[in-house]
Amino acid sequence: MFANGKRTFINYLQIGTTDEKSLEANQQLFVSNLFSFIGYTITFILALNAAISGTSMLSISLFFASGIFFFCHQVHRFPKLGNTISISKSIVFINLLLLMLYLVYSGGVSNTGPLWIYIVPPVAFFFSGLRKGITGIAVFVIILTVMLFYPHETLLQTTYTLEFKLRLMLSFLTVTLLFGFYEYSRQQSYNRIEDLSHKYEQQAMHDALTNLPNRRGMRVYLNHEYNRLMRSKEPLSLLICDIDYFKQVNDKYFHDGGDFVLQSLSKFFIEKIRQQDIVARWGGEEFLFLLPNTSLKDAVVLAEKIRQQVEDHIIHYKHNDIKITISMGVNEVTPNVNIEQAINIADHSLYAAKKEGRNQTVSADTMKYST
Numbered sequence: 001m002f003a004n005g006k007r008t009f010i011n012y013l014q015i016g017t018t019d020e021k022s023l024e025a026n027q028q029l030f031v032s033n034l035f036s037f038i039g040y041t042i043t044f045i046l047a048l049n050a051a052i053s054g055t056s057m058l059s060i061s062l063f064f065a066s067g068i069f070f071f072c073h074q075v076h077r078f079p080k081l082g083n084t085i086s087i088s089k090s091i092v093f094i095n096l097l098l099l100m101l102y103l104v105y106s107g108g109v110s111n112t113g114p115l116w117i118y119i120v121p122p123v124a125f126f127f128s129g130l131r132k133g134i135t136g137i138a139v140f141v142i143i144l145t146v147m148l149f150y151p152h153e154t155l156l157q158t159t160y161t162l163e164f165k166l167r168l169m170l171s172f173l174t175v176t177l178l179f180g181f182y183e184y185s186r187q188q189s190y191n192r193i194e195d196l197s198h199k200y201e202q203q204a205m206h207d208a209l210t211n212l213p214n215r216r217g218m219r220v221y222l223n224h225e226y227n228r229l230m231r232s233k234e235p236l237s238l239l240i241c242d243i244d245y246f247k248q249v250n251d252k253y254f255h256d257g258g259d260f261v262l263q264s265l266s267k268f269f270i271e272k273i274r275q276q277d278i279v280a281r282w283g284g285e286e287f288l289f290l291l292p293n294t295s296l297k298d299a300v301v302l303a304e305k306i307r308q309q310v311e312d313h314i315i316h317y318k319h320n321d322i323k324i325t326i327s328m329g330v331n332e333v334t335p336n337v338n339i340e341q342a343i344n345i346a347d348h349s350l351y352a353a354k355k356e357g358r359n360q361t362v363s364a365d366t367m368k369y370s371t
């Protein structure tokens with residue numbers, strides 16, 4: 001029973017949250033709903049209290065404010081209105097400021113109205129962030145100062161002692177400063193976490209040795225280009241490349257020498273491809289090229305060009321001149337096969353190139369293009 005009530009209440013506070021929205025947006029919505037809920041509940045109780053005390057103007061104002069807070073919660077039921085989080089946050093904040101100003105102006109019940117103004121700084125910073133929050137609070141402080149210190153209290157319906165007014169302003173500014181500092185530290189931590197998460201995401205998508213995208217990173221590009229192919233029907237080709245007898249490079253120049261060859265070959269590939277092409281380290285000494293807007297025929301021409309240039313290229317490593325060759329398998333991706341099948345077909349072509357004697361390109365249409 002209690003658990004059911006709790007679930008219903010949480011569901012009520014989750015009005016407007018959807019799976020399509022980001023976690024952060026849903027969290028903001030939840031807190032905004034919670035704030036609206038607290039806002040309309042408390043103002044409603046205060047309104048009743050004011051009505052019982054006979055302060056009808058205050059009671060009407062509080063009922064009105066309560067209604068607006070309630071609207072801010074319910075507005076998320078109407079997504080057609082647009083960005084309901086932004087609408088709700090703005091209205092809640094303006095409503096709160098006006099209500100606080102009215103409480104100071106009227107004195108509220110037994111002149112205790114000004115005690116509520118300390119709600120303003122946390123709400124301002126939560127809803128608007130540091131900069132906009134400070135601006136909102138500055139506007140509030142200016143209006144408040146004018147109201148409180150205007151000669152002969154013309155702008156007040158009640159009277160406060162000068163001591164009270166000075167202490168109210170001073171304590172309000174202190175609370176603002178503390179919340180501002182808290183918000184600043186929170187934002188700094190958030191930015192740091194976001195930078196770190198971006199950095200780790202990049203690391204997870206890239207190969208540490210060559211700095212090329214790794215399998216995981218390449219999958220993102222592959223899916224993106226495959227989806228584009230399905231929409232635009234523009235040609236898309238894959239080229240899979242493997243270094244020949246790489247084990248011998250490792251045996252002769254040790255693992256560091258092998259690593260150096262992988263690094264310089266990666267740089268070499270980057271120089272040879274167009275800006276829209278992607279090359280990834282697909283395995284140990286295997287590279288996968290993704291060539292958008294490229295037909296099978298053009299991909300074979302490019303593969304042959306690269307293969308030839310690698311053959312002619314000399315890698316200088318610790319006074320050694322290292323020469324390597326590569327084998328290539330080429331395939332064009334078509335809408336009737338999925339990306340995995342397309343890679344497999346390119347892999348089979350590579351296997352055929354190896355079997356035929358290496359240092360050559362084999363196209364998926366099984367034609368051999370060079371020796």
Ligand SMILES: Nc1nc2c(ncn2[C@@H]2O[C@H](COP(=O)(O)OP(=O)(O)OP(=O)(O)O)[C@@H](O)[C@H]2O)c(=O)[nH]1
Nearest residue numbers: 242243244245246247248250255256258259284285
């Ligand atoms: N230095 C270095 N070597 C690697 C790395 N990843 C894989 N290798 C080596 O690459 C070699 C691949 O050897 P094989 O699969 O026998 O292939 P291969 O010698 O290139 O012969 P073929 O591919 O048949 O032409 C192995 O010795 C692996 O240890 C790496 O990151 N650095």
